[in-house]
Amino acid sequence: MALVLLTALSLPLYPTFNAWSSYHGKVYQPTERDYRQSVYRQNLRKIYHHNYHTNSSWMMSVNAFADMTAPEFRARYVRGYFKRSYRPNEYSFEWNTTALPTSVDWTTKGAVTPVKNQQECGSCWAFSTTGAVEGAWFLANHSLSSLSEQQLVDCSTAQGNQGCNGGLMDYGFQYVINNKGLGSEAAYPYTATGPNACKKVASVAKITSFTDVPTNSQLALMTAIAQQPVSVAVEADQDSFQFYSSGVMTKTCGTSLDHGVLAVGYGSLGGQDYYKVKNSWGSSWGDSGYILLGRGSSFGSSGQCGIQMDPSYPVV
DSSP states (O other), X not given: OOOOEEXXXXXXXXXXXXXXXXXXXXXXXXXXXXXXXXXXHHHHHHHHHHHHHSOOSEEEOOOTTTTOOHHHHHHHHSOOBOOOSOOTTGGGOOOOOSOOOSOEEGGGTTOOOOOOBOOXXXXXXXXXXXXXHHHHHHHTTOOOOOBXXXXXXXXXXXXXXXXXBOBOHHHHHHHHHHTTSBOBTTTSOOXXXXXXXXXXXXXXXXXXXXXXXXXXXXXXXXXXXXXXXXXXXXXXXXHHHHTEEEEEEOSOOOSOOOEEEEEEEEEEETTEEEEEEEOSBOTTSTBTTEEEEEOSGGGTTTOGGGTTSSOEEEEO
């Protein structure tokens, strides 16, 4: 359906609240609608100001999160990553002693499944885990299979994960190792609930181990990404993430890791180096479900949004 453009607030090219809420299938209680409209208009002004008055290298959009305040957004979508201090498997990382390629994009090589949607469940860690295992399995000369996040949500509590209440990608990798594989999305579909009772399904992809990439190192993370898609964590509780739509995001966004995602490449755009990251908020968010995070020394050893702080990848 076509969206009706908003002109009453002198913000052309943006939809009215009625058009936006209808387009996204939003349903409100009568007592809530006025409040959501006021939040929407506040966010609209923020997005308009950023896009037309900051001369930024990246853009925001009026997406499905535009009726949420920042605290609401954090509570619903950015609560799935466990912070940790112990990284046991860095010993197995192999540093690159040759020149790295200038750019990498595993989405163009058939190693990345379509963008998925975790919904209002703190299971980002599970989506990062499956994405990394999907890529590793494909690059070991197998067909690309969409793997089950719900199996991880329901079945990996013994490894330390807590379903929709959060987890770690390494805990997810350990479950795949212990279980001798992971089932397909089709066999064990996602419900955005749990942990529920664990079901037994046939495994379609397996790993033998996983590696923790040395922390706070651009060279180490680029070396890992040049090899395969890599699980990473970021701080995603800022409006720069909530409304991101395109370009290389360079705004300061913190290093308090709270969200698991998948690094699928790196490169440069308009003279700005970036990491390409697959998110799990659906393809209508961001740049078809992806975000380009700034890369380089100006972002410090932690990397933009902390992306260089806790990377890891599975080994088939």
